[in-house]
Amino acid sequence: MNWITNYVRPKIRALVQKPDAPDNLWEKCSSCSQMIFHRELENNLRVCPHCGFHMRIAARRRLELLFDDAAFKVIELPEVPLDPLKFRDRKRYTDRLREAQAKNGADEAIVVAHGTMGGKATVIAVFNFAFMGGSMGITVGEGLLAAARLAVLQEAPLIVIPASGGARMQEGILSLMQMPRSVAAVELVKEAGQPYIVVLTDPTTGGVSASFAMLGDISLAEPGAVIGFAGQRVIEETIRESLPEGFQRAEYLLDHGMVDMVVRRGELRDTLVRILALLRDKVPSAEVVSIKGDGRKGGARKPAAAETAPEIEILPPPLAKRTEAGAVETAGNTEEGDAPRR
Secondary structure, three states: OOHHHHHHHHHHHHHHOOOOOOOOOEEEOOOOOOEEEHHHHHHOOOEOOOOOOEOOOOHHHHHHHHOHHHOEEEOOOOOOOOOOOOOEOOOEHHHHHHHHHHHHOOOOOEEEEEEEEOOEEEEEEEEOOOOHHHOEOHHHHHHHHHHHHHHHHHOOOEEEEOOEOOEOHHHOHHHHOHHHHHHHHHHHHHHOOOOEEEEEOOOEOHHHHOOHHHOOOEEEEOOOOEEOOOOHHHHHHHHOOOOOOOOOEHHHHHHOOOOOEEOOHHHHHHHHHHHHHHHHOOOOOOOOOOOOOOOOOOOOOOOOHHHOOOOOOOOOOOOOEEOOOOOEEEOOEEEOOOOOOO
């Protein structure tokens, strides 16, 4: 082996050979198992063209689909302690965070942005399930509070699109504390009189579904989204019964009054614009309209004689006189009274 074999030949081979095609040109639908070309899937908003199954989509892509002209500004999330519990299982929590950040190109599982939708200022908070399962930790809780404060400051509605497995276990009780804090964030928006809309996507489970995700003034859901607290298998093992078909799916929740609408991804923006227009626009005040007369002099038409109520003459009661025997006589009737006093 010499330098020609070790160095020159591989270089020549690399110049002559064509680069390998990427292995992600096709994607398999997890519902119907059909193979879909990646460009066709992206053009269809990651909705299967064969069965209509809604696949998961990146957080920033959702923002591009909702804001006017795909223009928005992402706010910086507040700084919080990254690993307050110094948690470690097979890996350190800080290492898992760095891996998720490098893989997704995002700092956390939530992205908060503001812009215009339908020409009106709007604040949207979107979860990224690819970032540690969209789990809710301290930073996510701070992000929801920041989104609520921004909505109040801009007098704009707040739209939250969760996709999460629940609270982040690596942060322990501190992650569970984000449940009441997220509820407090929702109350800030509602007390300011601004609409709060939730778009439930696949999956919305655990502590997220038990807090802010179910408090929307209007609750929408994507088709087929799994929405619930515990998983179906856990529930069946607990109650020792089989659950009905489609349990915890968006359509099942719609039939049982848990969500207001199930909206396809391609129709979501127009639906949100219409809902916000209804919630924002003031109801017109009732205008008092005077009734015109029939053209005669003197204004309104006088009622006919047949329409007037007959007058009733009220007669005084008949006079009564007391006899010497103490009886009272009225109109021919005599009643016994008290004997006269002497």
